[in-house]
Amino acid sequence: MRKRLVAWTILTCALLAVAVWGLLGAPDTAPGPHLPSRSQTAAVR
Template identity: 80%
Template sequence: MRKRLVAWTILTCVLLAVAVWTVLGPPQYASGPHLPSRNVTAAAR
């Protein structure tokens, strides 16, 4: 019973993540914030 609940929860989370990924596209903010700040500081010098 508990294994079924855990499996159902994981499956639901995966489906939700896929739906959000499809609607919004891949997250570009995950690796992005560090690069512009470096470019801004380099340009300021």
Template identity: 80%
Template sequence: MRKRLVAWTILTCALLAVAVWTVLGPPEPPAGPHLPSRDLTAAVR
């Protein structure tokens, strides 16, 4: 029963994410002076 609940929750979240992605489109890159890749490397350091 628990595995079925987990599978149902994951499936529901996936469908919801696809629906939001379809309605809103892919996320826009942040309009800041730093590039996301630079922020990521800085966070790693």
């Protein structure tokens, strides 16, 4: 019973994440020290 609950929770969270990702699109900047937007602006300059 507990394994089924954990599996259902993970599946629901994954489905929700995919839905939000599809609606909002991929985020421009990834969280963390590495910022791809800075490297892109540096490459343009």
